[in-house]
Amino acid sequence: MSRVALFGGTFDPIHDAHLAVAAAAAGQFHLDRVIFVPAAHPPHKAGVTHASYDHRVHMAELACQSDPRFEVSRIEEGTARSYSIDTIRKVRATLAPEDELFFILGADAFSEIRTWYRWREVAASVIFLVVSRPGHIYDVPHEVRLERLDSLELSISSSDIRRCLSSGKTPAHVPQCVLNYIYENCLYSV
Ligand code: ATP
Ligand code: MG
Secondary structure: OOEEEEEEEOOOOOOHHHHHHHHHHHHHOOOOEEEEEEOOOOHHHOOOOOOOHHHHHHHHHHHHOOOOOEEEOOOOOOOOOOOHHHHHHHHHOOOOOOOEEEEEEEHHHHOOHHHOOOHHHHHHHOEEEEEOOOOOOOOOOOOOOEEEEOOOOOOOOHHHHHHHHHOOOOOOOOOHHHHHHHHHOOOOOO
């Protein structure tokens, strides 16, 4: 039996909090694999991403080399809208029936769960691992199976990192290999 978690996001770019969240979840819930799933066209961001899908995938791949439990999936590549329920179905189909499927996300993302496309089906398909994020509280619908990870309070975001880069400064909390990739490919600059 393996314990597998999906970790979706725009990862625009991936940063240290994403990695810390995944590592904390993997440690606390004995996960064998954490599958990072960069969104192609995230419904909650009105299709707006900054770096291209390929660049976001490459940055995630570089960062995920730091932990053998981490991998990156292109499962949402080419999808018109990346709905979690479709991704969950596709990944579930690759697992054994006894494998357990988790879904990692931050408190900000979980607080919007009721707005997700077919969220009750999502809730019936996975166990949520919800990680605290400064300034975000959430309530738990009764349909949801959920474990809380309240040990992390990391005020790091891709938005702040993009702002920092576009004003010509060097951002903290980006893995060095990812920062090198950003500079080599002239991403997020003005
Ligand atoms: P942006 O500022 O562009 O929204 P972000 O830093 O929120 O970027 P996302 O790619 O939107 O990163 O997030 C992917 C997942 O990681 C989401 O579930 C989000 O809640 C979670 N996450 C991101 N940063 C943190 C953090 N500092 N603490 C806890 N969870 C986080
Ligand atoms: Mg976000």
